[in-house]
Amino acid sequence: MLQRLAIVVALFAFASAPAAAHGPSRQKVTETIEINAPVDKVWAVIGNFHDMSWHPAIAKTEGTGGNEPNAKRKLTLGSGGTMDEQLLKYNAENHSYSYEITEVDVKTLPVNNYSSTLSVSGEGDKSTVEWRGAFYRGYVNNDPPPELNDEAAVNAVTGVYKGGLEALKKKIEGGG
């Protein structure tokens, strides 16, 4: 009986491993883009948590919970990997939402404990979209391999943000 309990405890510890320790310092990425369109028009494209079709790397968005906190979505990348994400805050008035990644393979995106805010602000026919990320590198201990270090994490997230924002600008300014 005791032995069985010990096994259950060991399994539980293993199952909860992904939430364990992370890299020594949290990384920060902020990317912005100017778009020649009113805020409302831009928000109409990016403001639905369950539609990431504006991002060229995302092949499919599935989820539940609408635009309410704790809503969940699964993003499937064109390259095949997936990311499970959860909505933290949604503010239609300020044209902003925040979310976290609850599950991702470091081979898909080399990060841990990732949270992010996507927002749009502006005046008249000009808007600025800002995408902010906070995350730790893919490797949770000291001395990471190069593909899982701080630089790799920052580069990967920067690439996702830039690729998305440039495509968004093109889509909206191109009349799409």
Next chain:
Amino acid sequence: MRSARSIAICTTLALFCVGADASRAAEALVTNQPADSLSVVDLATMKEVARIAIGGKPAGIALSPDKSRAYVTAPDGRELIEVDAGKREVLRRLKLGGGPLGIAAHPSKPEVYVADWYQHKIVVVDAAAMTAVGEIAVGQSPSGLAVTPDGALLLSADRDSNQVSFIDLATRKVVATVPTGARPFGITIDEAGKRAYTANVASDDITVIDIAQRSPLPGSVKVGRRPYALALTAGKAFVTDQYSGTVTVFDTATLAALKSIDACDHPEGIEETASGDVMVACWGDDVLLRIDGTSFKVTARAKVGSGPRAFGRFLR
């Protein structure tokens, strides 16, 4: 100007100045982790008055008993760094290895305790000699540390063991472990030394521990998403919720929630001032926020370096 005036007051009231740092004003010392620096913010004007280069991605901070020295952990540099807060300069650096993060200072003698979050131990540092003089094995990934006001006990929030270790500082032995919510990170002890509070990042709640009983109070206090640290003032607790961007306030007598204050992007280090405000380091917005402890309103913002954490005691 200010320091000249402080010295004049000290000369008149010499009795009260013994052992104090003559150049001291009310200040916040904020570790800017990605910026590799320490911002000094004047609390009267809420302006950054100095920025000290630190290196090593500084995160944790503790102050000497007279608050003239700051001890900063640098998890990337794997160092402990001693700063002369009045002169705004780095004095000494001690290479520790591992992952130094959480830190606390003894209330009356020159000794600091550094949690090594990769090697699951606490390093005891003689702050006068700036040398490591002991190690205490604790649970997995020790994070926040706090010492009881009488200097008898060191409490360690062992994040990945979901517990707090009680260490007797006379013998440097773990004398008890107390279960908490999931992944306790910050830990704060009240002024009377009766209770400790842990911010549990994975269960979004606060565990309240009766220190004499060495046991948690029943239940827990629900707060926002991913709580980081906690400050206590005038019978209220203020908790930084990293993912919610809020500061949750609850009554420490009834443990009832009073307010969720819209704060900033990733609020982290938090501490009460002598005048009943709380200061919050906003990692995402690069500001130090002042919140009125009574009205719960944000009353000032000071620009600091990129990625402020201020994990520990950072007001002097």
